[in-house]
Amino acid sequence: MREQLLAAEKVKAIEWQGDALLLLDQRLLPQQQVWLRYTEASAVAEAITLMVVRGAPAIGIVAAYGVALAVRQRLAEGGDWRAAVEGDMRLLAESRPTAVNLFWALNRMRDCLQQVQVDADALAVVTAEAEAIHASDREANLVMAQLGAELIRKHGDKPQRLLTHCNAGALATGGFGTALGVIRAAHAEGLVERVYADETRPWLQGSRLTAWELATDGVPVTLNVDAAAAHLMKTQDISWVIVGADRIAANGDVANKIGTYQLAVNAMHHGVRFMVVAPSSTIDMALEHGDDIPIEERAGSELLELAGQRVAAEVTACNPVFDVTPADLVDVIVTEKGVVERPDVEKMAQLMCRKRLH
Ligand code: MRU
DSSP states (O other), X not given: OHHHHHHTOOOOXXXXXXXXXXXXXXXXXXXXXXXXXXXXXXXXXXXXXXXXXXXHHHHHHHHHHHXXXXXXXXXXXXXXXXXXXXXXXXXXXXXXXXXXXXXXXXXXXXHHHHHOOSHHHHHHHHXXXXXXXXXXXXXXXHHHHHHHHHHHHXXXXXXXXXXXXXXXXXXXXXXXXXXHXXXXXXXXXXXXXXXXXXXXXXXXXXXXXXXHHHHHTTOOEEEEOGGGHHHHHHHSOEEEEEEOOSEEETTOOEEEETTHHHHHHHHHHHTOEEEEXXXXXXXXXXXXXXXXXXXXXOOTHHHHEETTEEOSOSOOOOOBOEEEEOGGGOSEEEETTEEEEXXXXXXXHHHHHSOOOO
16 A cells, blocks of 8 residues: 555655755646745745745745755854854744644754754754655655545445545645545545545635645545535535644644634534544644644735735735634544544543654
């Protein structure tokens, strides 16, 4: 199965070239495929803020490469290069607030840098660490894909109808995705009749990215407006909602793209199972519950305008881009360390003590 899944890795959004980082500009997909080249951490931070790259694991990986670029640049400049790199890490940390993978990756890079005694070793050591973060996310995707597909099979071995939100695929990770990794594996096993993809207002990650990824892989996908989800659950015999996560608190509360919470409420009402797929780097054991997760607010213009043209009346708009689904609405969290059914504080703590399954 591993080989079959690896063969399904057709789309990628991050390429490391040793002295530069290439990012597929996700703002333009799927109409245009444009790669942008980065050599400085400040520009990488801006790329994260502007959504050139997005998705929690991808943001963490890109920030790690950003630190490697910072070390290269600051060493070449001379002087107190460690202080300058620390400044670059602050910029990266300020790029987006919700996905904890960003802070997890920066902490790992900081710890790694602190171990380096000899300046001449610094670049090679931090580069290897960033590459390791990237490689382990890819491996985690493979493990989660298989665990998630097993769960789908356990609840019925006939092809099923699934619903997903936002984009938790290859574009959002270092591999072939978290939620979409599970969907790809389930499809490879003949368990998917159709995937309904929420379009995901206002950035349209569902219609532009998820629909494109699935269609490219030959997975049957139908696009719907976000507001159709409850109706589809009532009328289309959907068996699972499968989503990714940006941060999971110690009690199992899940922050993900705005609209995920209402999907979970609707799933509970309609008896549809709700699966969250995320690597353990998305779990923030320092936060007791989801109310403590910082929720990013983006500019109101994202709602008031369409393609740069004002469409809304002369009013203000509120634009929180994530929400928190309480743990008691989640049937299962799938990670590379294993699966947690009906998550709570004890089960999450036990999970985090386990070794990775790869
Ligand atoms: O604003 P985005 O596009 O970065 O939001 C992405 C999501 O909410 C994803 O569902 C989440 O990061 C999981 S990605 C594997």
